[in-house]
Amino acid sequence: MRHVGGAHRGLDMWLLQRASALYMFVFLVVFLLLFLMAGPMNFETWRGFFVPMAMKVGSLLFVMALLVHAWIGLREIFIDYVHFLVVRLGLYLAFGALYLGCLVWTVDILWSVK
Amino acid sequence: MSIRMNRQRPFFLNLLAIRLPIGGIVSILHRASGAGLSLVTPPLLFAFSLSLRSPEDYATVSGFFSSGLGWLIGLGLLWALLHHFLAGLRHLGFDFGLGEGRERARQTAWLTLGAAVAVIGLIGLMTLKGGAA
Numbered sequence: 001m002r003h004v005g006g007a008h009r010g011l012d013m014w015l016l017q018r019a020s021a022l023y024m025f026v027f028l029v030v031f032l033l034l035f036l037m038a039g040p041m042n043f044e045t046w047r048g049f050f051v052p053m054a055m056k057v058g059s060l061l062f063v064m065a066l067l068v069h070a071w072i073g074l075r076e077i078f079i080d081y082v083h084f085l086v087v088r089l090g091l092y093l094a095f096g097a098l099y100l101g102c103l104v105w106t107v108d109i110l111w112s113v114k
Numbered sequence: 115m116s117i118r119m120n121r122q123r124p125f126f127l128n129l130l131a132i133r134l135p136i137g138g139i140v141s142i143l144h145r146a147s148g149a150g151l152s153l154v155t156p157p158l159l160f161a162f163s164l165s166l167r168s169p170e171d172y173a174t175v176s177g178f179f180s181s182g183l184g185w186l187i188g189l190g191l192l193w194a195l196l197h198h199f200l201a202g203l204r205h206l207g208f209d210f211g212l213g214e215g216r217e218r219a220r221q222t223a224w225l226t227l228g229a230a231v232a233v234i235g236l237i238g239l240m241t242l243k244g245g246a247a
Contacts, residue, residue, distance in 0.1 A: 018209075021202055043172040046165060063159075070152035077149060095152075102159055109163045 013072050020065035020072075027062045050113040063106045067099040140223040144201035147194035154191065189238050197230040 038045055049055060074095055082088040126132070134142065161178075164171040178184040204222050207213045213222050 018206065021206075025199070041176075043165075043169040046172065050166065066155060070148075070155055073145075073148045074152050077145065098156065102156055105159060105163070109159070109166060113166055 013075070017069060017072050020069040023065045024062060024069065027058060027065075030058075047113055050110060056110045056113070059110055060106060064103060067103055071095055071099055135220075136223040136227070137219055140197075140201050140204070140226050143197055143227070144205070147198040147201075150194050151191070151198065158191075185241065189234055192237065193230055193234040196233055197226065200226040200230055 034049070035041075038049075050059065075092060078088050078091050082091060161175050165175040166172075179188045204213070204226055207222070213219055
């Protein structure tokens with residue numbers, strides 16, 4: 001029970017945090033360029049962005065990286081400020097569930113664009 | 115049940131009396147911006163789903179971010195993202211032993227803080243008249 005709420009998986013988290021950050025950066029730069037090249041924005045153009053399968057998959061990976069990054073970051077904060085193990089684990093779990101839900105939701109959002 | 119820790123550690127958290135060095139300010143803003151962005155992700159996902167649902171819902175979302183409050187929220191989020199990115203880049207440098215000297219660390223801290231504020235201020239000015247682009 002001693003290690004369950006602590007920082008003993010630091011290296012995995014450290015690496016995952018940097019890998020997700022890198023992917024988000026690359027995706028955002030590419031997306032921003034596409035966005036700027038598209039000219040005046042309207043519903044049709046915006047929706048058209050997410051029609052190609054490559055964009056659906058790339059966007060889903062982006063949201064996945066974002067959620068993983070956010071969860072690890074919040075975990076760092078909980079480790080620093082939440083010292084009651086049950087509360088800390090509850091927060092890990094609550095945000096894990098919330099973010100997993102967000103991930104499934106994102107699949108639905110993206111794949112509803114036909 | 116509390117996690118075991120060294121109870122002898124000094125414990126001083128009077129936020130009014132603590133004077134953070136610039137590196138500490140950039141660091142706590144990195145954390146605060148990250149926490150804010152984490153919490154705002156589900157609502158943003160909701161806005162994203164609306165923007166793709168129908169032309170009317172798209173207009174609702176873009177209308178919100180063009181309104182005074184929405185514009186401020188948008189700028190705040192952009193600032194959080196940019197500050198978090200730049201501060202993260204700075205910490206990534208530390209991972210590789212770059213810029214760890216006291217003077218250089220102070221310079222990059224000021225640079226991080228200033229660049230994020232300056233860029234967002236510029237975007238704010240550029241979008242001030244016609245609302246969000």
